[in-house]
Amino acid sequence: MGMWTAEWENRSMEEKLAHALEKLDYHTLRYYSVPTSGRLFKVRKWSAMAAHAIFEAHPDLREENSLPRYFVAKAGRKQGIFGAALTEFVEKEYETGVWWKHIPEEILKGSI
Numbered sequence: 001m002g003m004w005t006a007e008w009e010n011r012s013m014e015e016k017l018a019h020a021l022e023k024l025d026y027h028t029l030r031y032y033s034v035p036t037s038g039r040l041f042k043v044r045k046w047s048a049m050a051a052h053a054i055f056e057a058h059p060d061l062r063e064e065n066s067l068p069r070y071f072v073a074k075a076g077r078k079q080g081i082f083g084a085a086l087t088e089f090v091e092k093e094y095e096t097g098v099w100w101k102h103i104p105e106e107i108l109k110g111s112i
Helices: 013-033 037-057 067-078 084-096
Strands: none
Touching (some): 067 084
């Protein structure tokens, strides 16, 4: 079963974080025993997954003013845009002035 299945998306942030940390621990130990590029990839992958889970559960830990861009990028990813095209999407949304449509109301009001 792949990690981007509907089951993964339906997990709570706590479950995602626990799973990512478990995988990170496993792959880190394997990398230390026999370092290979494939194992290093897994360490990087699961550390990123853990970071995403932490920042999604606690958006207040993000850098100042990065939260609105996060939601604009999230809207782009939901539309199937990734990589350099995602960066272009975010910049275009800011240039046209419609970036705020992608941001939850409580974020716009500054309550989070």
